[in-house]
Amino acid sequence: MSEKVKVGKEVAEAIKWYEENAEKSGIIYWEDELLYNHALNNNGEIDVREEIKPLLKYSAFELAEILVKGYEIYQTPEEQLSTQYNEIFKRNPRLSENYEKGIMDGIELALDTLGIEIDGINKNI
DSSP: OOOOEEEOHHHHHHHHHHHHHHHHTTOSOHHHHHHHHHHHHHTTOSOOOGGGGGGGGSOHHHHHHHHHHOEEEOOOHHHHHHHHHHHHHHHOTTOOOHHHHHHHHHHHHHHHHHTOOOBTTTBOO
């Protein structure tokens, strides 16, 4: 079996949005329609809804590969840090363990040093 294609969260959400709206409209072969509309858009023949604009960075071949092989969502470095940070907090909400508190402090220090803000870590939500 082929390995799934890794895509960002915004691409997965765009595909899901298209699928759900196509099904509401009674479109059975939504993947075919998505590829057809994608090809029309690349020729500038139709306007594109905001919800599916993340798909425009792919060629028709790449989009077909995503639809045929399936996809999995990859996390950006910021999302990976946020996940790790929150997992530590879930394991030990009181942070009585110096080791876990040290990891969290290290993540915060690294983000602050690099000038990166991530919701829930070093940026108030």
